[in-house]
Amino acid sequence: MAALGIVGMEDVGFILATYIATFVGSIALAVYYLRRGRRLAAQLPPDDKPWA
Amino acid sequence: MEIVVHLSNAVAVLGQFPVLAGASLTVERGEIVLLQGPNGAGKTSLLRLFAGLLPLARGEGTVLGCDLRTNREAVRKRVGLLGHANGLYSDLTVTENVRFWGSTIGATEAEVEAALMRMGLAQRLKDVQVAKLSAGQKRRTALACLIARRAELWLLDEPHAGLDAAGRDELDATLREATAAGATIIVASHELERAGALASRLVEVVGGQIRDSQASPGGEAQSQAAG
Amino acid sequence: MFRVARLIAAKDLRIEFRSRVVTNQVLPFAMIVMVMFAFALNTQEVVERVAPGLVWLATLFSLLILVQRAFAIETADGATEAMRAAGVDPAGIFLGKALALAAQLAVLEIVLLVLAVVLYSAKLHVGGVVLLVTTLLAATCGLALVGTLYGGLAAGVRGRETLLPLLLLPVVAPVLIGATRATEAALGTSGAVVSDGWPWLGLLGVFVALFSVGGTLAFGPLIEE
Amino acid sequence: MTDMQLTAGQPANANATAESFSKPTAKTSATGTPFTRILGIATVVSMALLVLFGLFLSPEDVVQGESVRILYIHVGTVWVAYVAFGVTALSSLAFLWKRTTSLTWDRIAGASAEVGVLFMALTLFAGAIWGRLAWGKFWVWDARVTTTAFLFITYIGYLAVRGLGGSHQQRGRRSAVVALLAVLEIPLVHFSVKLWRGLHQDSSVADTTKVKLHDLMLFSLFISLIAFTLLFVWLVMHRQRVLAMQDALEDKGLDYALEQRRSEGGL
Numbered sequence: 084m085a086a087l088g089i090v091g092m093e094d095v096g097f098i099l100a101t102y103i104a105t106f107v108g109s110i111a112l113a114v115y116y117l118r119r120g121r122r123l124a125a126q127l128p129p130d131d132k133p134w135a
Numbered sequence: 136m137e138i139v140v141h142l143s144n145a146v147a148v149l150g151q152f153p154v155l156a157g158a159s160l161t162v163e164r165g166e167i168v169l170l171q172g173p174n175g176a177g178k179t180s181l182l183r184l185f186a187g188l189l190p191l192a193r194g195e196g197t198v199l200g201c202d203l204r205t206n207r208e209a210v211r212k213r214v215g216l217l218g219h220a221n222g223l224y225s226d227l228t229v230t231e232n233v234r235f236w237g238s239t240i241g242a243t244e245a246e247v248e249a250a251l252m253r254m255g256l257a258q259r260l261k262d263v264q265v266a267k268l269s270a271g272q273k274r275r276t277a278l279a280c281l282i283a284r285r286a287e288l289w290l291l292d293e294p295h296a297g298l299d300a301a302g303r304d305e306l307d308a309t310l311r312e313a314t315a316a317g318a319t320i321i322v323a324s325h326e327l328e329r330a331g332a333l334a335s336r337l338v339e340v341v342g343g344q345i346r347d348s349q350a351s352p353g354g355e356a357q358s359q360a361a362g
Numbered sequence: 363m364f365r366v367a368r369l370i371a372a373k374d375l376r377i378e379f380r381s382r383v384v385t386n387q388v389l390p391f392a393m394i395v396m397v398m399f400a401f402a403l404n405t406q407e408v409v410e411r412v413a414p415g416l417v418w419l420a421t422l423f424s425l426l427i428l429v430q431r432a433f434a435i436e437t438a439d440g441a442t443e444a445m446r447a448a449g450v451d452p453a454g455i456f457l458g459k460a461l462a463l464a465a466q467l468a469v470l471e472i473v474l475l476v477l478a479v480v481l482y483s484a485k486l487h488v489g490g491v492v493l494l495v496t497t498l499l500a501a502t503c504g505l506a507l508v509g510t511l512y513g514g515l516a517a518g519v520r521g522r523e524t525l526l527p528l529l530l531l532p533v534v535a536p537v538l539i540g541a542t543r544a545t546e547a548a549l550g551t552s553g554a555v556v557s558d559g560w561p562w563l564g565l566l567g568v569f570v571a572l573f574s575v576g577g578t579l580a581f582g583p584l585i586e587e
Numbered sequence: 588m589t590d591m592q593l594t595a596g597q598p599a600n601a602n603a604t605a606e607s608f609s610k611p612t613a614k615t616s617a618t619g620t621p622f623t624r625i626l627g628i629a630t631v632v633s634m635a636l637l638v639l640f641g642l643f644l645s646p647e648d649v650v651q652g653e654s655v656r657i658l659y660i661h662v663g664t665v666w667v668a669y670v671a672f673g674v675t676a677l678s679s680l681a682f683l684w685k686r687t688t689s690l691t692w693d694r695i696a697g698a699s700a701e702v703g704v705l706f707m708a709l710t711l712f713a714g715a716i717w718g719r720l721a722w723g724k725f726w727v728w729d730a731r732v733t734t735t736a737f738l739f740i741t742y743i744g745y746l747a748v749r750g751l752g753g754s755h756q757q758r759g760r761r762s763a764v765v766a767l768l769a770v771l772e773i774p775l776v777h778f779s780v781k782l783w784r785g786l787h788q789d790s791s792v793a794d795t796t797k798v799k800l801h802d803l804m805l806f807s808l809f810i811s812l813i814a815f816t817l818l819f820v821w822l823v824m825h826r827q828r829v830l831a832m833q834d835a836l837e838d839k840g841l842d843y844a845l846e847q848r849r850s851e852g853g854l
Binding site (some may be wrong): 172186187189190210211212214215216218219220221222223224225227231235236238239257259264269284 | 377438439447
């Protein structure tokens with residue numbers, strides 16, 4: 084955290100919040116898609132999944 | 136005879152529900168076909184399909200030579216549909232309504248007058264706002280709008296509903312005249328006695344399919360008389 | 363197409379003339395909104411400076427109601443479906459309904475302008491009249507076109523009351539900006555001069571051109587089942 | 588049609604026979620393929636690089652100080668957000684071009700818009716925070732910022748239109764038209780806001796964006812673009828497949844409902 088150590092506390096908080104919000108948001112959407120995909124896939128025959 | 140309606144294994148969907156589940160039917164020019172069946176059997180959907188309103192999900196269908204899969208919009212100008220709703224503007228008078236719907240296909244003022252006359256609306260009721268009419272009078276107005284459209288194929292959903300005896304007679308006479316002039320008519324009705332006497336053929340609709348099609352005994356005499 | 367449009371516009375205006383929904387309900391609503399703006403903005407100077415913007419904001423809110431009303435008369439007894447069933451040209455329906463809506467909006471805007479003169483001491487100048495009238499015309503056409511377009515889409519679907527503002531308000535933002543600035547220029551609000559207004563009128567013109575073509579093409583697919 | 592497929596349609600209505608088609612060996616994701624797995628790994632690696640370079644290795648900016656690190660997120664997300672809406676518009680056009688054949692285009696448009704809305708939200712969030720650090724306020728009435736906000740709302744409306752119901756074809760046609768109308772609208776919004784701000788120009792925006800970029804900063808921005816583009820492609824591919832399965836399941840449900848419907852009359 085050398086680069087961050089020299090700035091004021093406020094900036095670090097804002098910067099980290101941005102990074103965390105972005106990653107959490109993306110991961111949440113990805114996890115939602117994967118889980119939903121898995122649930123739907125269980126109900127469908129392989130013919131309906133041309134990519135598989 | 137010229138075939139006006141031809142359906143083969145037609146499936147139509149409303150939302151995710153299959154209102155028509157593989158219906159097959161052929162109707163020739165000049166026929167009066169009565170669709171009968173329990174509530175929710177698909178009679179209304181069948182009429183809406185013929186009118187080019189409902190898209191065909193599977194199967195084949197042709198109305199007046201237009202393919203319902205590719206060209207269902209083309210059929211609309213030649214078909215007249217009387218649905219459950221009357222399609223009337225309650226703030227306009229009877230004459231204004233009939234004139235409006237007639238003029239969407241370019242009917243003349245004389246034709247509008249004739250249509251009003253035909254349904255017994257030319258006298259006392261013609262300048263009354265539709266909002267002030269009874270249910271039966273509204274139905275008459277809707278029928279007059281339909282008459283003014285001079286359709287080749289008439290699709291009527293419970294046309295007798297709400298009409299008094301005189302109104303029913305006028306309707307029946309109108310339909311006979313129309314077929315004599317070369318139109319084809321498909322009626323959905325629960326009133327077998329009334330509509331059965333008029334029809335040349337009875338078609339039973341059940342579970343989104345056509346179960347049975349038979350010549351109507353009353354209609355035989357009728358079609359001979361007309362011929 | 364234009365024959366159908368004229369027919370439908372005449373029908374809509376006749377219905378409005380009979381039912382008087384605009385004069386008896388929408389106009390009073392717009393008036394009370396104008397009064398409420400003054401309450402919220404408090405001081406005379408602020409109100410005077412933002413008067414043109416308030417006129418157009420009140421118009422936008424009224425537009426939402428007018429559009430709902432314009433399509434309520436169609437859906438009340440299945441006339442939308444009857445029109446589709448009758449094979450009425452969707453482009454004609456679109457232009458006709460937009461025309462009738464524009465006429466009603468124009469009346470509303472004139473009343474709101476007069477109200478702005480009375481309540482917010484807005485001042486009309488002889489030099490700005492041409493700009494003001496052209497602005498009114500262009501903005502009215504723009505609002506009526508997009509209002510009809512998205513109103514037709516929202517008509518007859520579940521949750522139309524909430525869907526319409528969500529779709530419509532972002533689209534009319536350029537009209538709000540353009541019409542407000544042009545009106546400021548025409549009225550000379552806070553020292554604006556008339557020549558400032560013409561570029562904004564260009565913006566409104568582009569808006570009207572795009573949505574009259576786009577709407578005419580898009581309306582059919584939007585209302586089709 | 589087999590009996591198996593018929594029961595497969597059932598869960599669309601009654602949540603009954605799950606697991607009937609899941610291969611017991613396949614522990615991996617149902618929407619994944621070797622390609623998306625490689626893509627996923629590449630995304631994670633590039634994101635890790637982004638954090639490493641963005642937060643630790645790149646220097647602070649002479650003018651902006653540490654707040655420049657937010658730009659490494661912001662630039663990537665805003666780029667992806669606009670690309671997403673471009674993809675939605677083009678897929679909508681492709682769908683209308685040959686309407687009857689390909690709902691895949693419609694699903695790509697929907698998937699892309701959905702991912703785009705997320706990135707637009709992240710963009711606005713990162714942008715507001717950067718603005719707070721660089722300009723001292725969360726929001727500035729800059730044309731780009733305002734257009735982005737409008738785009739965000741417009742595409743939320745687009746997603747609402749997609750959710751209106753009706754047949755898949757109707758959904759496709761209606762939403763494609765709305766997406767194309769948005770293409771008309773957004774440039775107008777941008778232009779009008781720009782013209783508006785042109786009258787009351789405050790120069791703060793122009794000044795602070797003219798930063799002299801260090802090589803490592805440029806490299807971090809480059810990684811940001813790569814990382815978020817990979818993430819976008821991964822998300823859209825998975826979402827498109829989820830939507831395809833959803834549609835297929837509804838079609839299967841239709842087969843089942845058809846059987847039910849036909850048996851109504853005891854045929």
